Amino acid sequence: MNQTKTYLVSAVTFLSEVGITDQPVFGLVVNGTLGAVTMAWMTNRVCQIYIMERNVRHYDIRDPLQALQFVSILPRLARHGIALCDLLEKQLAIIDVKELQSKPW
Numbered sequence: 796m797n798q799t800k801t802y803l804v805s806a807v808t809f810l811s812e813v814g815i816t817d818q819p820v821f822g823l824v825v826n827g828t829l830g831a832v833t834m835a836w837m838t839n840r841v842c843q844i845y846i847m848e849r850n851v852r853h854y855d856i857r858d859p860l861q862a863l864q865f866v867s868i869l870p871r872l873a874r875h876g877i878a879l880c881d882l883l884e885k886q887l888a889i890i891d892v893k894e895l896q897s898k899p900w
Contacts, residue, residue, distance in 0.1 A: 799824050800846055803835035807844055810879075811837045813886045818879055821872055824848075828857045830865065832872075 799822040816839040854865040
């Protein structure tokens with residue numbers, strides 16, 4: 796779980812540095828056949844990162860119905876990923892990447 800949080804915060808921070816906020820980033824936490832989809836985003840107004848990790852839907856892929864429910868969300872996540880990639884490409888085209896400076900923690 797902690798590793799997924801690190802990845803989510805890193806992705807959201809990267810996107811905010813290139814001017815993309817209020818866009819969710821999704822992660823998958825897996826333990827054997829059990830899995831949960833988590834989400835993080837950064838608000839534009841407060842510049843605060845939110846991680847949604849409680850009360851998320853858990854899936855046990857040993858159960859055929861839960862496996863089907865899990866597989867049914869993957870196309871939506873893929874479409875969101877493609878839209879986010881297009882948005883990132885547009886942002887990178889209008890900014891000078893050399894001007895980006897990392898901020899101290």
